[in-house]
Amino acid sequence: MSDVTRSTGTQLVKRGLAEMLKGGVIMDVVDPVQAKIAEDAGAVAVMALERVPSDIRRDGGVARMSDPEMIEGIKEVVTIPVMAKARIGHFAEAQILQALGVDYVDESEVLTPADEAHHIDKWAFDVPFVCGATNLGEALRRISEGACLIRSKGEAGTGNIVEAVRHLRSILGDMRRITQADQAELFDWAKRLQAPLPLIQEIAETGVLPVPMFCAGGIATPADAALVMQLGAQSVFVGSGIFKSDDPAPRARAIVEAATNFEDPTMLAKVSRGLGSAMPGLEIGQLETRLADRGW
Amino acid sequence: MKVGVLALQGAFARHVQMLGDLGVSGTEVRTADELSDVDALVLPGGESTTMSMLLDSSGLRDEVADRISGGMPVLGTCAGMILLAAHVADGRPDQRSFAAIDIDVRRNGYGRQVDSFESDLDVTDLDEPFHGVFIRAPVVDRVGDGVEVLATVDGRPVLCSQGSVVVASFHPEMAGDGRIHGRFLDMAFDA
Numbered sequence: 339m340s341d342v343t344r345s346t347g348t349q350l351v352k353r354g355l356a357e358m359l360k361g362g363v364i365m366d367v368v369d370p371v372q373a374k375i376a377e378d379a380g381a382v383a384v385m386a387l388e389r390v391p392s393d394i395r396r397d398g399g400v401a402r403m404s405d406p407e408m409i410e411g412i413k414e415v416v417t418i419p420v421m422a423k424a425r426i427g428h429f430a431e432a433q434i435l436q437a438l439g440v441d442y443v444d445e446s447e448v449l450t451p452a453d454e455a456h457h458i459d460k461w462a463f464d465v466p467f468v469c470g471a472t473n474l475g476e477a478l479r480r481i482s483e484g485a486c487l488i489r490s491k492g493e494a495g496t497g498n499i500v501e502a503v504r505h506l507r508s509i510l511g512d513m514r515r516i517t518q519a520d521q522a523e524l525f526d527w528a529k530r531l532q533a534p535l536p537l538i539q540e541i542a543e544t545g546v547l548p549v550p551m552f553c554a555g556g557i558a559t560p561a562d563a564a565l566v567m568q569l570g571a572q573s574v575f576v577g578s579g580i581f582k583s584d585d586p587a588p589r590a591r592a593i594v595e596a597a598t599n600f601e602d603p604t605m606l607a608k609v610s611r612g613l614g615s616a617m618p619g620l621e622i623g624q625l626e627t628r629l630a631d632r633g634w
Numbered sequence: 635m636k637v638g639v640l641a642l643q644g645a646f647a648r649h650v651q652m653l654g655d656l657g658v659s660g661t662e663v664r665t666a667d668e669l670s671d672v673d674a675l676v677l678p679g680g681e682s683t684t685m686s687m688l689l690d691s692s693g694l695r696d697e698v699a700d701r702i703s704g705g706m707p708v709l710g711t712c713a714g715m716i717l718l719a720a721h722v723a724d725g726r727p728d729q730r731s732f733a734a735i736d737i738d739v740r741r742n743g744y745g746r747q748v749d750s751f752e753s754d755l756d757v758t759d760l761d762e763p764f765h766g767v768f769i770r771a772p773v774v775d776r777v778g779d780g781v782e783v784l785a786t787v788d789g790r791p792v793l794c795s796q797g798s799v800v801v802a803s804f805h806p807e808m809a810g811d812g813r814i815h816g817r818f819l820d821m822a823f824d825a
Contacts, residue, residue, distance in 0.1 A: 343753060343754070344751040344752070344753045345751060345752045345753070346748065346750065346751045347748070348752055349752060350752055350767055350808065351747075351750040351752060351767060351768070351769055354750070354767055354769045354805060354808050355747055355750065355769050355770065357644075357645040357648060357679070357808065358644055358645055358680050358681065358712070358713070358769060358770075359645070359680075359681070360644060360645060360646075360647070360680070361641070361642070361643040361646070361680070362643050362680070362681060363686055377683065377726070380642065380683070380684045380687045380688065381684070382680070382681040382684050383681075388650075404806060417683060417724065417725065417726060417741060417742065418684075419680055419681075419746075419747065419770065436700075436748065439746045439747055439748060440747075441747035441748075441770070464748050465747065465748055469773065515702060518734050549673060580636050594684065594687075594688075595688075595691060597643070597810065598641075598643060598664065598688055598692075599664065602664075
């Protein structure tokens with residue numbers, strides 16, 4: 339029982355952290371003060387970024403990885419995992435985030451993409467990656483590139499849950515259909531979804547994604563969290579929904595309670611009371627930029 | 635015998651699945667009513683700070699503490715180990731633990747996620763090594779006299795038991811190997 343050989347950066351430990359985040363809420367924070375509020379409210383992790391999606395949407399311009407100093411500042415004040423975003427395809431930003439010791443990298447459509455054809459080769463990293471998806475094909479392409487956690491994209495910064503619901507229903511609906519397909523039809527599924535056949539075959543056999551699936555984009559209330567978790571999401575990312583609301587701390591706490599008690603309407607009614615106004619929402623049809631369209 | 639898995643947050647579904655594979659019906663526990671229905675309890679991995687808050691808001695904290703002092707067998711993995719420890723270092727100031735086993739732990743003592751690791755462990759009374767999966771795992775800094783250390787990594791305890799309490803700093807629910815759970819069930823059934 340002396341010195342043992344340790345393997346780090348394996349698929350099991352990368353996917354394992356995602357398992358530990360299940361049934362929880364990951365909150366976007368832009369500074370150490372918000373990070374502390376998030377941890378105090380019971381967040382399972384924080385996502386460090388320079389501007390929440392609704393501000394990125396309003397300000398326009400190129401959105402990039404956050405300043406390392408800001409990420410380090412957040413790491414110092416919380417004991418829970420810290421995630422940070424890199425631009426789609428920007429592997430150098432991801433290398434920097436890994437060197438900073440962040441616990442998860444989000445290759446995110448909320449930032450301005452750096453590559454119009456390629457996502458990051460995520461197998462090359464020890465740090466695990468989460469990626470967004472609007473449909474099952476996109477999810478499986480990200481998994482084949484090494485993503486260890488998938489989040490349905492929704493439409494970030496809108497406070498509107500409709501896109502998240504559409505994406506979740508698309509991903510989970512196709513998975514249910516694949517479990518009903520015969521062997522020959524699986525080839526067609528792989529072709530239609532532009533996804534690797536072995537992953538399609540795995541879903542046909544197990545009925546689940548090979549990695550956990552969370553939900554992001556448009557969650558603004560405890561009821562929103564309960565809705566997407568009943569649909570099949572295993573945790574929720576909340577971006578602008580908390581710190582763009584009237585009273586962030588109680589709302590954050592209420593969404594945490596909702597992620598645990600998502601099947602208990604009595605509890606949901608209790609935690610939804612007196613939270614003040616949610617963030618102002620946006621109609622999807624009136625958006626100039628659809629962030630969910632980013633990613634290939 | 636019914637085994638509950640604390641389902642406030644974390645990898646509880648993995649434990650339920652593992653118990654099912656061993657022929658035991660594992661039930662998710664989120665309320666005091668659900669707790670009163672089980673004979674043993676698993677505290678899963680996850681975020682110990684989040685679980686600790688939810689133990690308070692759900693009204694489960696005192697109920698779980700009462701059951702543990704009444705001798706209910708408990709298995710705690712990773713965050714579950716933190717919740718059962720006597721003293722927790724590097725936690726939040728408001729974080730409380732059940733002090734069900736006489737060990738002191740340090741949260742994330744093995745480092746951040748990039749330091750998370752897998753390793754084969756020699757476990758007392760197991761013929762073959764057990765594959766340990768350590769994820770932002772807690773380090774055991776001190777074990778009391780009454781605590782039996784069943785496995786170590788680099789000289790530090792990673793699997794301990796005392797009375798009807800078993801704790802692991804790794805994730806036996808993640809390795810596809812039911813021997814740690816089996817051992818806990820044997821102990822719980824005999825108790």
